[in-house]
Structures are given as C-alpha cells and as structure tokens.
Amino acid sequence: xxxxxxxxxxxxxxxxxxxxxxxxxxxxxxxxxxxxxxxxxxxxxxxxxxxxxxxxxxxxxxxxxxxxxxxxxxxxxxxxxxxxxxxxxxxxxxxxxxxxxxxxxxxxxxxxxxxxxxxxxxxxxxxxxxxxxxxxxxxxxxxxxxxxxxxxxxxxxxxxxxxxxxxxxxxxxxxxxxxxxxxxxxxxxxxxxxxxxxxxxxxxxxxxxxxxxxxxxxxxxxxxxxxxxxxxxxxxxxxxxxxxxxxxxxxxxxxxxxxxxxxxxxxxxxxxxxxxxxxxxxxxxxxxxxxxxxxxxxxxxxxxxxxxxxxxxxxxxxxxxxxxxxxxxxxxxxxxxxxxxxxxxxx
Numbered sequence: 001x002x003x004x005x006x007x008x009x010x011x012x013x014x015x016x017x018x019x020x021x022x023x024x025x026x027x028x029x030x031x032x033x034x035x036x037x038x039x040x041x042x043x044x045x046x047x048x049x050x051x052x053x054x055x056x057x058x059x060x061x062x063x064x065x066x067x068x069x070x071x072x073x074x075x076x077x078x079x080x081x082x083x084x085x086x087x088x089x090x091x092x093x094x095x096x097x098x099x100x101x102x103x104x105x106x107x108x109x110x111x112x113x114x115x116x117x118x119x120x121x122x123x124x125x126x127x128x129x130x131x132x133x134x135x136x137x138x139x140x141x142x143x144x145x146x147x148x149x150x151x152x153x154x155x156x157x158x159x160x161x162x163x164x165x166x167x168x169x170x171x172x173x174x175x176x177x178x179x180x181x182x183x184x185x186x187x188x189x190x191x192x193x194x195x196x197x198x199x200x201x202x203x204x205x206x207x208x209x210x211x212x213x214x215x216x217x218x219x220x221x222x223x224x225x226x227x228x229x230x231x232x233x234x235x236x237x238x239x240x241x242x243x244x245x246x247x248x249x250x251x252x253x254x255x256x257x258x259x260x261x262x263x264x265x266x267x268x269x270x271x272x273x274x275x276x277x278x279x280x281x282x283x284x285x286x287x288x289x290x291x292x293x294x295x296x297x298x299x300x301x302x303x304x305x306x307x308x309x310x311x312x313x314x315x316x317x318x319x320x321x322x323x324x325x326x327x328x329x330x331x332x333x334x335x336x337x338x339x340x341x342x343x344x345x346x347x
Contacts, residue, residue, distance in 0.1 A: 001034060001035060001036055002035045002036070003035070003036040003037070003038055004035065004036070004037050004038070004068045004069065004305050005038045005039075005040070005066070005067045005068045005069075006026075006037055006038065006039045006040075006067060006068065006069050006070070006071055006301075007039075007040055007042060007063075007064050007067040007069070007070045007071070007270070008023065008039050008040065008041040008042065008070075008071050008072075008073075009041075009042050009044055009045075009070065009071070009072045009073065009075075009090075010041065010043075010045070010073040011044070011045045011072060011073040011074045011075040011076075011090075011279065012045045012046050012047070012073075012074055012075055012076055012077045012086075012279040012281075012284075013074055013076070013077065013278075013279025013280050013281050013284035014073070014074060014277070014279060014280045014283065014284050014289035015045075015072070015073025015074035015075070015279055016073060017287070017289050017291070017335050018073055018074070018275060018289055018290075018291040018293070018294035018295075018335070019071060019072075019073040019294060021291035021294060021295060021335060021336075021338070021339040022071065022291060022294040022295045022297070022298040023039060023071075023298075024339055024343060025295050025298060025314055025317070025339070025342055025343060025346065026298050026301075026302070026314075028343055028346050028347070029302065029307075029310040029311075029313055029314050029346060030307075030310065032310065032313060032346070033307055033309060033310035033313070035307060035310070040067070042056070042060075042063075044056040044057075044060065044090055045075065045077075046075070046076065046077035046080050046081040046086055047077075047080075049080075049081050049085070049086065049089065050080060050081070054089065055075075055085070055086055055089030055090035056089070056090055056093075060093075061093065061094070061097045061098075064094065064098075064270060065098070065269060065270065067270050068270060068305060069270050069271055069272070069273065069301050069304065069305060070094070070270050070271070070272035070273070071272075071273050071274070071294075071297070071298060071301060072091070072272055072273070072274040073274070073275070073279075073294065074274075074275070074277065074278050074279035074280070075087070075090050075091055075279065076278055076279045077279060077281060078281075079281065088137065092135065092137070094262075094272055095130050095131055095262050095272070096131050097269070098264050098269035098270060098271070098272070099131065099264050099266075099268065099269060100130055100131065100262035100263055100264050100269075100271055100272055101129060101130050101131045101132075101161065101164060101165060101168075101263075101264070101265075102127060102128075102129075102130060102165060102168045102261075102262075102263040102265055103127070103128040103129075103130040103241065103245075103260060103261070103262055103263075104125065104126070104127060104128075104172075104260065104261045104263060104300070105125075105126045105128065105245040105248060105249075105258065105259065105260045105261075105276070106123075106124075106125055106126075106259060106296075106300075107122070107123075107124040107125070107126060107228075107245075107248035107249065107251065107252045108122060108123040108124070108252060109122070109252055109253060110252075110253070110257060110292075110318065110319055110322040110323075110328075111319050111322050111323035112322040112323045112324065112325055112328045113252070113253040113257065113322055113328045114253065114328070115250075115251050115252055115253045116250065116251065117225065117228065117251050119227070119228050119229050121229050122228035122229045122231065122251070123232070124224070124228060124231045124232065124233075124234060124248055125172060125176065125232065125233050125234070126234045126235075126236070126241060126244055126245045126248055127165065127168060127169045127172060127233060127234065127235040127236070127241070128235075128236055128237075128238060128240075128241025128242060128244075128245060129161065129162070129165040129235075129236070129237050129238050129241060130165075130238060130241075130262055131161065131238075132156050132157065132158060132161045132238065133155055133156065133157060133161075133192075133237040133238035133239060134153075134155045134237060134238050134239035135238040135239065135242075136154070136155065136156035138153075138154040138155075138156055139151070139152040139153040139154050140152060155192055155237075155239075157192045157195055157196065157237070159195075159199065162195065162196055162199050163199050163203065164265075165235060166182065166196075166199055166200055166203050166235060167203060168235075168265060169182070169233055169235030170203060170204075170206075170207045170210055170212075172233050173207075173210045173212075173232060173233040174207060174209060174210055176232055176233060177232040178209055178210045178211060178232075179210070179211050179213075179231070179232035179233065180207075180210050180211070180212045180213070180232070180233050180234075180235065181212075181213050181214075181215055181220065181231055181232075181233065181234045181235070182196070182197070182200045182212060182213070182214045182215070182235055182236075183214075183215050183216075183217055183220045183234060183235065183236035183237075183240050183241075183244065184196045184197055184214065184215075184216065184217070184236075184237070184240070185216050185217050185218075185240070186214075186216070187216060192237075193237075196237065197214055200212065200214060217236070217240045217243070217244075220234070220236075220244060221243070221244065221247060224244065224247050224248065224251060225247070225251065228251055245258070245260070245276070246258075246276075249276070249277075253328070254290075254330055255275075255276065255277035255278070255293065256277060256289075256290030256292055256293055256327070256330060257290070257292055257293055257296070258275060258276045258277055258293045259273075259275060259276075259293050259294075259296035259297040259299075259300060260273070260274055260275070260276050260297060260300075261273050261297065261300040261301070261304065262274070263304065271301075271304055273297040273298065273300055273301040273304075274294075274297055275293030275294040275296075275297050276293070277290075277293055283331070287334050287335055287336070288331050288333070288334055288335065289335050290327055290330065290333075290335070290338060291327075291335055291338055291339055292318055292322070292327050292338065292342075295314060295318060295339075295342060296314075296315070296318060298314065299311040299312075299314040299315050299318075302314070313346060314342075314346065316345070317342045317343075317345035317346035318342055318345075320342075320345035321338065321341040321342045321344075321345050324341065326338055326341040326342075327341070
C-alpha cells in the first residue's frame with residue numbers, strides 16, 4: 001500500500017477547523033482508494049510568531065522539504081501581526097523555496113450554490129504566476145518617517161519565469177477546451193507587460209491547437225462578470241492573478257469555495273494546497289467556517305499525488321452535499337455538519 005507524507009500547517013483562525021475537516025475526508029478517501037496518508041502537524045502561525053519572533057523556525061523549509069505535500073489552512077491575524085509580516089514570513093518563502101511557480105484556482109458553481117451572476121455555466125481555471133512579478137519583494141524605503149520618505153517596489157519578470165507559467169497555462173488549456181486568455185496591462189506597463197505579451201505570442205506558435213487571446217486586466221475583470229462562460233484557462237502575473245482569483249471566488253459563491261494549489265510542476269520539491277479564504281478572525285470562534293474550500297484543495301492534492309480517482313470521489317461527495325443544500329449559504333451550517341454530509345456522501 002502506497003503511503004504519502006503530508007505536512008499540515010493549520011495556521012490561524014479558521015485554519016484549524018477546516019484542516020481538521022479536510023483531513024477527515026482525506027482519510028476516508030484514502031481508505032476507499034487503498035492508499036495511506038501520514039500527517040505531521042506544525043504550529044507555525046501568528047501565535048507562533050508572538051512566542052518566537054518568527055512565523056516558522058529557521059530550518060522550516062528544510063523540515064518541509066521531506067514531505068510529499070503540504071496542506072495549509074490559513075495564515076494571518078492582523079490584530080496581532082501585520083499581514084506583511086505573516087505573509088512574507090511563511091507563505092511566500094514556501095512558494096519561492098519550493099519553486100511552486102504555478103498557482104491554480106478553479107472557479108465554477110457547485111450544485112445548489114447560487115452565485116451573484118445570472119450566468120451559472122462557467123468553468124474557469126485561473127493560472128497565476130506565483131514566485132516573481134509584482135510580489136518579488138524587491139525594493140525598500142528610505143528616509144522613513146520624514147517628508148523625504150521614498151518607497152520603491154520593483155516588479156521582477158524573467159524570461160524563464162514568464163515562459164514557464166505561460167507554457168503551463170497552454171498545457172492546461174490543451175487538456176481542457178483549448179482556449180487560453182493571457183492577462184496583462186501592456187498599454188500602460190510598456191516593459192514588463194509587453195515582454196509578457198511577446199512571450200505569449202512566441203509560445204502560441206508551439207500550440208496551434210490552442211486559441212489564445214490577450215486581455216488587459218481591466219477588460220478581463222469586466223469579462224469575468226459579464227461573460228464568464230466565455231473563459232476557460234486564464235493566465236496572469238502574480239498581482240493580476242491574485243486580484244482575478246478573488247473575483248473568481250466571488251462569482252462562484254464566495255471565499256468558502258475558493259480552493260487552490262501551489263504547484264511545483266517538475267516535482268523537485270513538495271507542492272502546497274490551501275483554501276484562500278483567510279483566517280476569518282471574526283468567525284473563528286463560532287464553528288461556522290465552511291470547510292469546502294479546504295476539502296476541495298485536499299482533492300487537488302490527491303490529484304497531484306496521482307490519486308485521481310480518490311480526488312474525483314471527494315469532489316463528487318462535495319457536489320452531493322451542496323446539491324442537498326448543505327454548505328451553500330455562508331453561516332447557515334456548522335463546520336461539522338458540512339463535513340459529516342460530505343463524509344456520508346463519500347461513504
């Protein structure tokens with residue numbers, strides 16, 4: 001029997017409850033699929049930072065390197081630790097150290113879920129560049145606190161980085177409906193975004209079976225609202241992809257359904273899977289966090305590990321639960337109620 005090692009980082013707020021729910025579903029799926037999962041939980045979080053001065057230990061990356069996958073709950077507690085500290089202390093270092101350059105986020109309405117749009121038949125896969133671009137962390141501040149203060153934030157786009165994320169997007173489009181939308185703002189950003197457009201055009205010659213269209217970020221935001229059914233695979237830079245995927249979560253019914261995968265495509269290091277709803281401090285103590293995003297992310301983890309049948313079983317179980325009205329309305333059902341419904345459908 002094959003065994004997969006998983007590093008669990010529940011993190012802050014609702015991260016703990018949703019990771020607990022996802023792990024219950026993963027264990028049930030593993031039992032059905034005749035494989036095993038081993039978990040090690042790490043307390044790295046804003047609370048850990050308050051105790052130690054770091055979001056994770058100095059050897060945290062090396063500790064994680066030995067695992068097959070990482071399942072993360074949520075990171076952030078702004079009242080205690082600034083988001084800029086928590087993000088750059090845990091999530092971004094993991095993505096960069098393990099070259100998880102492809103962030104994948106699926107956007108579609110689950111059965112029984114009503115989104116805010118008239119359209120309901122959309123199925124969008126957003127591919128976000130995950131390690132460079134606008135979130136490279138290159139820059140600084142000088143003359144802090146004076147009238148002469150200057151802040152510089154430099155976006156970094158490399159040919160290697162842009163080409164590999166675009167190629168990943170083309171491959172995903174080829175495996176789906178063969179339609180790729182590349183998103184930039186090249187009318188205003190005449191260096192980095194024209195660079196991105198040039199590489200898109202160059203690569204399109206290698207994928208003649210894929211129809212590729214280029215959009216400016218503002219036009220794409222409008223299209224995701226007005227005509228989401230016209231989109232299939234959307235690929236964008238780190239910042240633009242971040243914004244568009246939150247919009248994607250909104251049109252699919254809310255952040256409670258927002259699953260994601262941070263993928264190292266060549267598998268030279270573990271990939272990381274996480275719901276992207278955040279730690280939700282306002283409801284963390286109420287027991288009403290929707291675990292579907294975490295469970296969906298866990299299914300993506302199994303698919304990446306090669307257990308596609310088990311991943312499909314989980315998604316079908318989630319769809320069965322939502323079709324019965326469980327977990328479809330924010331705050332209506334308790335976390336354990338939604339988890340139990342999914343486990344029952346899986347059984």
